[in-house]
Amino acid sequence: MLEILYPRLFISSLPELDLSHLLKLGIKGILLDLDNTIIPRNTESCSPEIIDWLNKLQGSGFKLCIISNNKSARVKMMAGELKIPAVHYAFKPFKRAFCQALSLLKTSPEETAVIGDQIFTDILGGNRLGLFTILVVPLNGKEHWLTRLINRRLEKALMFCWRKR
Numbered sequence: 192m193l194e195i196l197y198p199r200l201f202i203s204s205l206p207e208l209d210l211s212h213l214l215k216l217g218i219k220g221i222l223l224d225l226d227n228t229i230i231p232r233n234t235e236s237c238s239p240e241i242i243d244w245l246n247k248l249q250g251s252g253f254k255l256c257i258i259s260n261n262k263s264a265r266v267k268m269m270a271g272e273l274k275i276p277a278v279h280y281a282f283k284p285f286k287r288a289f290c291q292a293l294s295l296l297k298t299s300p301e302e303t304a305v306i307g308d309q310i311f312t313d314i315l316g317g318n319r320l321g322l323f324t325i326l327v328v329p330l331n332g333k334e335h336w337l338t339r340l341i342n343r344r345l346e347k348a349l350m351f352c353w354r355k356r
């Protein structure tokens with residue numbers, strides 16, 4: 192049911208991700224959601240654990256790109272700090288920004304994973320293009336009211352259905 196919304200992998204935190212598994216799958220590029228995936232939405236700095244993890248990803252040979260629906264000032268600042276290219280105002284789940292990120296990384300959809308905390312933006316968008324989609328439990332930053340009001344409620348209902356099968 193609703194396969195287009197189903198992530199290929201569920202993880203509870205980023206450091207838990209098995210990088211050797213991704214390498215075995217032929218993944219070369221990773222698109223990263225910003226808010227509540229690598230930093231809490233209401234903060235402006237990355238935890239040391241996540242910075243270590245990002246370094247580990249790059250050390251393992253993965254090419255990274257941030258893809259965020261947030262506005263350019265915030266995304267550019269974080270991308271600059273982390274020295275990772277970024278696409279802002281992404282309008283996920285629309286395909287345009289995902290395509291932009293793929294062309295920045297020069298990877299094909301089959302060679303690319305996307306990691307995010309939201310089914311209706313990160314996972315849906317990634318699945319539409321055939322990326323390897325990874326859903327991570329959100330960090331605890333304060334969420335946009337629309338996310339709370341609509342997306343999270345629908346996610347809850349979906350998870351309930353998935354758990355039953």
Ligand SMILES: [Mg+2]
Binds near residue numbers: 228
């Ligand atoms: Mg997010």
